Amino acid sequence: MDSALVAYTLLFFFGSTVGSFFNVLIWRIPREESIVLPSSYCPSCKTPIKPFYNIPLLGYLLTRGKCAHCKAPISLIYPGIELFTALCALLIGHHIFSTVKISSILTIAPVLVQFFWLLLMIPMSIIDIKHYIIPDQFTIPFILTGLALSFIPSDISPVNSLLGIAAGGGTLFLIGLLGSWILKKEAMGGGDVKLMAAFGALFGWQGALLSIMLAACLGSLSGIGMMFLKKTTIDQKIPFGPFLAGGIWISVLFGEQIITWYIRLLHV
């Protein structure tokens, strides 16, 4: 069989398994439950789910969307997140592994962490939408890991990683200060600041600044759209995490094209 087809099939199954783990994170992190133990259980009757029915995507089909014990319906959101994560793993995996030069076994480490952290933007966004928080688990360990991994010779040097933390976290912190002063209320959560510091540590300062600009554009567009549809008012609390996630993904996937296009625009 074609080796590329095998690689993409493995990536899809890996993504759906990661998505299954994300379902656990989305449910348990805001409730401050352990993310490792106990194993998955039915939210209705608390019966542990048999490993066989826990297989991503397939488990939902085998149980026909019902708990095998109490027959309570299982939300389509669970297989939805598994499928979405699998598709994102294909898209991001294809991009990262086809553009990044992996020169030695050691340089695989930062690439794998970048890949996993980009996927983590899925549960981060859902938790921010539901609970208005970006838990530290998605940010602080990755600020430290990003900085540590930058000492492995690759595209991101330790200086770039440090500048990334300052540019990502610092810019959002200043925007937040300015926003609070204008709006007379907290405009930017600490979680947003730490999120962009983590992105800067892992991907460097250029991407961090581009992501923030893109997130601001996405946020303004949707804000205008929502006000136009009268779905929101200026006072309503809007989670910024999903817009940052959007900016982060666009800047990683299309950053080079955007910068080339922008430079050409300035020369004309």
Ligand SMILES: [Zn+2]
């Ligand atoms: Zn049940």
